[in-house]
Amino acid sequence: MNNEQHNPQTAGTRPAACPAAGNDSAVIAQATTGDYKYGFSSDIDTEIIPPGLSEDVVRLISEKKKEPQWLLDFRLEAFRYWKTLTPPTWAHLDIPTIDFQAISYYAAPVKKEGPKSLDEVDPKILDTFNRLGIPIEEQKALSGMAVDAVMDSVSVRTTHRERLAEMGIIFCSFSEAVRDYPDLVRKYLGKVVGYRDNFYAALNSAVFSDGSFVYIPKGVRCPMELSTYFRINSAGTGQFERTLIVADDDSYVSYLEGCTAPMRDENQLHAAIVEIIVEDRAEVKYSTVQNWYAGDREGRGGVYNLVTKRGLCRGTNSKLSWTQVETGSAITWKYPSCVLSGEGAVGEFYSVAVTRNRQQADTGTKMIHLASGTRSTIVSKGISTGHSQNSYRGLVRVAPKADNCRNYTQCDSLLLSDTCGAHTFPEIQVANPSAVVEHEATTSKISEQQLFYCNQRGIPTEKAVALIVNGYAREVMNKLPMEFAVEAQKLLEITLQDSVG
Amino acid sequence: MKSLSQYINLYAECRRQLDLVPKPIAALRPKALDALRVFSEQTMRRAPYTEAAIDRLLEPDYGLNIQRMGFAVDLSATFRCEVPNISTLLGVTLNDTFRPTESLMRNIPEGLTVCSLTKAAAGMPSVVERYLNTLAADSTPQAALNTLLFQDGVFVYAAKGVSVERPVQLVNIFNAPVPLMAPRRLLVVAEQGASLRLLLCDHSQRNDIDYLSNEVIEVFVHRDASVEIYTIEENGASTRHITSFHCRQEEGARLTLNTNTLSTATSTATYTIDLAGTGADTRLGGMVIADAGQTVVQNVELTHSVPDCTSTQNFKFALSGKSKGAFGGKIVVKEGAVRTNAAQTNRNLIASDDARMTTAPQLEIYCDDVKCSHGATTGQLDPLALFYMRSRGIPEAEARLMLTQAFMADVVDSISYDLIRDRLRQLVERRLSGEKASCAACAAENTCHC
């Protein structure tokens, strides 16, 4: 335990006030500094275990969390399997070698006892969340949003729990779920994303520290948006959270996920798993606004966001809809997917991914049609600028026995600089003659005609770009719940400031 | 790739015979051998279907005609040209041995060379050296294997400014009493301002014997030159075909490539095209009709390296029976290749429960001032159109045939040379109506005398 580390090096925790004057046009220089408004670090007592990963560390994590034996076994199995793997290299990403022994796998805000009410929560944490714009205190009643906030790896506070509990809805931190609903967790954990799924899934399965757990019972429509904000705070730590959502028959839930991290020089690792199970006629909407710290203009620092998200629509006429707005992270590697194994199940994926500076994103989805009458829609909008690389990667598969399946994919790329890259790697596998699968993709730069038209009407270029890009991304933004849509729109605008010279 | 070691051993054993080729060819062997040794240590590249994986295709123990034995085949008796009424400059490659026809020798125009590659390598070594294997460059196991083993090939050369109206028709024929691999090689050079039409036909005359054609084609289109290439593959049910097509286009050069796979056991082709000069233009069209257990894989790797080039691609598959199709189309636009205009479509029909289609259209773009698009669809014939036709009395089978033909119409219609276009239309109709495509079945009078 090393309490010193709660106060990390200060470099990079504040926006640089004045960019180095270089040959780059002042506009671009301005655009690429000083606008990461979430780049502060909270001065909170943090309990961190020393860097390194071994069976002992896995045992220590499990012990700290007072976990049952079966969960420790699960972790150890995953860890042993992980040791046999090497990181995947197939993505269109240049991932520097990650020293997995240099990362601390557990960092929790120090707390004497679990807080019973908001009063007991460290005011600094509350302040952090307030600065993030998270409606955790007064706003909670107004917004009607139940929030679980995960700082570093530990769930800090879940609001509205009592009200939800009256309806039989479980919304709590993963650790609490393990303690209070072990049978439910054990029944579903690793069933959609097994620890053998991939390198990062194995890593997460071994060391995950917390996350959120949601269970919506039969026939219940969750009356409010459930929301989790993830924040990496401590230096040199990784965040490995795990989210498990189960929507029982005829239920509905809309789940929001927000992510931020302070600015730091070194890279931080985020390897999460999200598993969703959707039963008969149930519907889950999962929305993400991802704004992890993306590194500076030269590509220093930033979060490696290497995430496995998958939902299993095993219920008849079940529906899972992923919506994501990705603006942050130095590296994004993530493919929220739907396995459509219930007849008539519906999968959706709506994505806006913005990359700039030296950011790299390789993101997309998989739609696996295993049952008849399943339908899926994919809308992906990539926007790249600076020296960034932005890739869409997708798989649509129709199994031999799945009759009358439909997929429509629209995947557009917008290029805002002549030094960025925009790539599209879809794959379509059809093994049933009744399937109709359509894929369309376009790549183009922002229309000079549109810009000129806006300019002529007195709209400055910067604003015009934001307008045009917002219009371009609108189809996806419209899928976000209202509160999120506003935030996401602002985020887009900030991200794109001055990105066209 | 385990399959390669048998060929490496074969080369060691038969090196003396294999290197009895003119120096420009023999000089390529050592590098090819090195490349193969490296490939043999590597795991194979992912293929959409195992039967189309190169490792699997090269695995059987095929014979190679290393001793250059002549097979006693009366070409004129067995081969009837599938493309009659076109007066072509015809050359035939039997297995892997090129045989120019008399009419070719008689009618070849000034400035055009069509001859065996060995002859060219001996007679004009500097030209052959300048081009041969510079594009394929042992970049894949199949290309390196071809370079290690090929003993003959075809050389087509159009001198500066020479325009040849009459198509050069090169027919590849398999006919051997034993399983045979033919490493076929074609080198095409169109000098500045030249224009050239090539019709490449593939036939195997026996259905019951395993043949493998491992073909490498290199095409150089110089400044403001134009090359049109039409391929028709009508192979037997036991013939497998690997094609490595490479083309480099200089400033203002035009390439039209139209590939038609009408029958085969397994056919896998990669078309690698580099638009290396500004203002170059590429038009690719491809049609695949497959049924039974046929597998057809088509890959395009098209690179826009410089500004102001255009490319269009239109690939269509109609699959029935237990056939499998795969299309991989990659467009790369390099940094600085501004004002690129690249479009690709891939549309596929699946007409049976057991047919499979995999599509991977890819865009890799490193430049902002571009217009790039791709579209891919996989589905079936429009049921409304089918009912409309049946309600007018057209029997279902015929309606399906007409609709499938209509589906392919734009690929065929895009062929600018009308005689080839019309002939291909007939071939497609005949193919779709279930008639087995084979040379012997074509009873039409023809002007080709082999």
Add this chain to the structure above:
Amino acid sequence: MKEALLKVENLRAGIDGKEILRGLNLTVHPGEVHAIMGPNGSGKSTFGGVLAGDPRFSVESGSATFHGTDLFGLSPEDRSHEGLFLSFQYPVEIPGVTMVNFMRAAVNAKRKYFGQEPMGAADFLKMMRQKRAIVELDNKLASRSVNEGFSGGEKKRNEIFQMAVLEPRLAILDETDSGLDIDALRIVAAGVNALKTNDNATIVITHYQRLLDYIKPDFVHILYKGQIVHSGGPELALELEEKGYDWIKQQHQS
């Protein structure tokens, strides 16, 4: 009295398990023109589709006898050969198939059905020319793909042209007036009337009375909720024109 050309009894049919026709009865004799009218969603187009064999619809029970033959036992193409013609409300566009090839395939399939040789090219083109004149269809359309890029009026005239070529014993005109301006309507109607004989019959499916000013019906039926709830002479159409469909709906609230 002549033998019935079409006798539909107790027809129940629907789409995707939803019943649309709920026990429909209709008898048509040679030489007759029947109009079937009714509000939207009453099952008018379903009726035409079911008779022609549109695979989207399924017949649950009931029968349709077409000059002595069990219609539902025939494939769509054989129904056509036997003389049933459906003029589609929305004629289907078939890119890549030219009108000439389309019609040649249709004509020769019918000839084959009756054991005749295919029609020679010259005779066929001559016939096409003659039939086109009936609906004043532009010659240029013949070389175009079926219905592709045709205007609304051209599509409907193309339907009647096909009817003229195939010479059906029973023509079902499904909302042939929809989307037509008055000139096109007149041409289409004139075409239909020109093709009328004492041996064939026509069923005109329409929402409005307008078309019936040009194609005079002998009988008018009102289809409502999948059943024929009223039958009468031409005067019934005028009554509908005046009063609308509300009184029918009121009478049959259930």
